Amino acid sequence: MRTYDAFPEPIGEYTVGRTQMDLEYTASDRSKRELTAFVYYPSDSNEGKTTSTYMFPEVYEMLKEQSLVTAYLKGEDFFSIDIKTQCYDDLALSGKEKRYPVLFYVCGGGVSPEWGTVICTDLASIGYIVVSIGHQNSTMYKRKDGRLFNVSTGFSNAITALSEDPEMLALAGKMEMRPDEETAIEMCRKVLALPILAKLTEYSELQAEDVRYVADCLYKLDSGELNSIFKGRLLLDIGIGIIGHSYGGLTTAMVCRDDDRFACGIGLDSGAFGLQDSDLKKPFLLLFCEPNYNMNAIIGANNSMATYYFSVDRVAHLDYCDILFTYANEGLRGERDAVEMRNLVTDYSKNFFDHYLLQKEASVESLAYDGVDLIKKTSNK
Template identity: 85%
Template sequence: MKTYDVFPEPIGGYTVGRTQIDFEYTASDYSKRELTAFVYYPSDSSEGKTTSTYMFPEVYEMFNEQPLVTALKDVFSIDIKTQCYDDLALSGKEKRYPVLFYVCGGGGSPEWGTVLCTDLASVGYVVVSIGHLNSTMYKRKDGRLFNVSKDFSDVITAFGEDPEMLALAGKMEMRPDDETAIEICRNVLALPILSKITEYSESQAEDVRYVADYLYKLDSGELNSIFKGRLLLDIGMGIVGHSYGGPTTAMVCRDDDRFACGIGLDSGAFGLLDSDLKKPFLFLFCEPNYNMNAVIGANNSMETYYFSVDRVAHLDYCDIVFTSVNEELRGERDAMEMRNIVTDYAKNFFDHYILQKATSVESLAYDGVELINKSSKK
């Protein structure tokens, strides 16, 4: 199995800066939320700096303390060189830059999307990846560490072991017809076990909305930063989420008109049983995952694209495609090819629906990547 010492060169012409911001706010349930975020952005020069640290060693060590991803301990490496640089100047090539959000999978860390975030920043987007309280692990800029909560781990584990869920999983077909997939999906989303999972997704969505509010304050100059007057917000923002981050992505699209479109990477539809997202949405997934999110396209009044990707594993949609040192975690596709698939579909989708460019995800051609459904109620 090929190993990597460095992430791939970004696809775009910009040097990529990265900065970290801590956040604190009181959520709608009156709980105190202490978050962090990495912001990737276009710059003109690395200013002679060395590349950013990938994942903080202290965060990696927290794997020992949470059962949800203990299986990943010692099977992927954080000793890899990134292609971004801390705290560079924002590029002067454009007056303003469009904004995207990235949501990592449950139990993961906001750095896990570094390759995709760096690629998108290198073509001119500002990309925000949040560390969410209880459901992800992260080190804040103030040095404090936050691990996945036991309750979240228990909820996810219980879902995977739920007898009703296991029975439905046994009925999932690799390439179901639409009606069958929608029925299975509705049955999954009606399971009582999902109510608590949905609460965590809703908390993550509230985090995204809060950080979006914060970006507006940065752009207006109410809060001082390099982003004052530099964020292109009036055209709408985009959001992409992997795995458990996918439902958060869909909820944000549904509930916040400031967001123009979203992408789910091998994700589900928890908490979205009867939701019209009212936004274009795209799924890249491994079979039989269509059974887990078919209801979104059935309800969405805007375009919903479902692209099936063969010969890949669930974690291939994040940085583990490059950092894995265990073949059991990986699918059969070359890591660079998988990165190109995820980056190309994300870039084309966002370029079209945010920047209004004449790009089309349907024009992309990769062996084994197939559009199995495109629905629209417009």
């Protein structure tokens, strides 16, 4: 497979700026949450700056020390951070539009918010402001104040417990490829009933609370209560969109369910932990590799708004994030060309958000990629 020394050029006309903010609050469980957030946004010029660093080396070293990663890769290289991004730190916000619509990106569990740099940069280059959060305990990151936050032992243990749970393994062995709707929903209900999921669901609910808190901060940034380049520039009255990969997709769905400020969401190869009886009440799109329909079929069954299920062949789970271009181990990649896969994810995300946030004519059903099938769409009820 080809290796890359730079991420692909963004799809849009805007230069992309990136800035980092440290935030903290007390969560509903009374824990102190110390977060960071990377904000990608449209700009008019790179101002002669060099591109942003992809990932802090200290964060990469923390990843390599994680027991989950070391057990899986057995000392082999995982991915490289020596790659050129297509964004620039702390540029001026573009003056082409008065206000810009807002999206959130939620990375997978146990990794870093920078893992979505490609999709965040692409969406910012077409005029969206995209916020990617480092979630305490379930992701890893370096704050602007220099402190490092690693994945907690509790979260790692919860992931390991699920991967080794006899009941989960037995159900996984019975999952069908391309099951019919009834079979997929029945399997999904069985998975979601497993007691082993309770702790992971708690972490996801805290991540959803983080997103809602940062959304609160965006309103303060827009009003000027908090100082930033975003004063009076955020288009919030049309609603906010949210997209998440893997474990981050659970958070995405929970935010849609619980916060009316969020208008729609996308799950990238994600499941439905904690969503057994949840009506998301928002349009939702799922892009996934089979047999993952068995893990998320309940979402569309319960949702009172349109839900799209697109099955994507010849891809691996990590093909939905930056591993497409940074991998150092071919075993992490699927068979689909990296640029094609990036274009696929970006196109479906762009069309979905353009339609449901900006009310454009764009349609995900109009897209045509080989091996991508719409296996289910629920209509608005």
